Amino acid sequence: MKIPSYVQDLMSRATYNYDSRCAKHPAYSVGYTIDIEKRSQYGWASFLESEIDRLKKWVERQPGGEMAIIYIPKDTHLRHQQATITIYDPVMQHIEKLIPENRRATQ
Numbered sequence: 001m002k003i004p005s006y007v008q009d010l011m012s013r014a015t016y017n018y019d020s021r022c023a024k025h026p027a028y029s030v031g032y033t034i035d036i037e038k039r040s041q042y043g044w045a046s047f048l049e050s051e052i053d054r055l056k057k058w059v060e061r062q063p064g065g066e067m068a069i070i071y072i073p074k075d076t077h078l079r080h081q082q083a084t085i086t087i088y089d090p091v092m093q094h095i096e097k098l099i100p101e102n103r104r105a106t107q
Helices: 005-012 045-061 091-098
Strands: 014-016 033-037 067-071 082-087
Touching: 005 014, 005 045, 005 091, 033 045, 045 067, 045 082, 082 091
Parallel strands: none
Antiparallel strands: 014 033, 033 082, 067 082
16 A cells, blocks of 8 residues: 555654543544644644545545544634544554554553
8 A cells, every 4th residue: 555645744743542531422432542743833723634535535535434523623822732533453453553653642
């Protein structure tokens, strides 16, 4: 599977989500739910939203690709904000290796 550079960039900012507050969401799934940070704390929340929408379109174009958006910040704040999404297999199998080891949170 060819993974575009914008997907690689998003995965480099991703961390696995083990937040019990998100566990109540029907799309939450351990090992598939990730948080993706804004590019910088000074970036616009709307830009993060457009990045997530572009990622969703790419995931759903892949064979068997499915993605659910759990949370996207709507208001911009000068701090690190993140979107919470779930990407299911088989696409997650290909892109999970792009999440840096030092960003892989443990339970």
